[in-house]
Amino acid sequence: MLMPNIKSAVKRVELSKIRNLKNSAAKSALKTTIRRFEEALAAGPEGAAEALRKATRALDKAASKGLIHKNQAARRKSRLTKKLSDTKNQAS
Secondary structure (H helix, E strand, O other): OOOOOOHHHHHHHHHHHHHHHHHHHHHHHHHHHHHHHHHHHHHOHHHHHHHHHHHHHHHHHHHHOOOOOHHHHHHHHHHHHHHHHHHHHHHO
8 A cells, every 4th residue: 555755644544544443333333233123123023112213313323423324314214114114014
């Protein structure tokens, strides 16, 4: 990898690496939260409601921090809510 010669450019590269690591960790945590909802939903709609609340909160936080776009967060929340609703309707 080429390393820049200018001091400010070197700093930008270092900051970019740090931010990349933080964003990767945050996105991974978001995916884990959503996966836990999917697993709870597979087990039954009873415990899935709490998992949905946590997933919704995680998506809202990610959107507010600029990790994902707010429309993407809204779309994902809508899809997760629909999955829970469909599962409850099938159980009835």
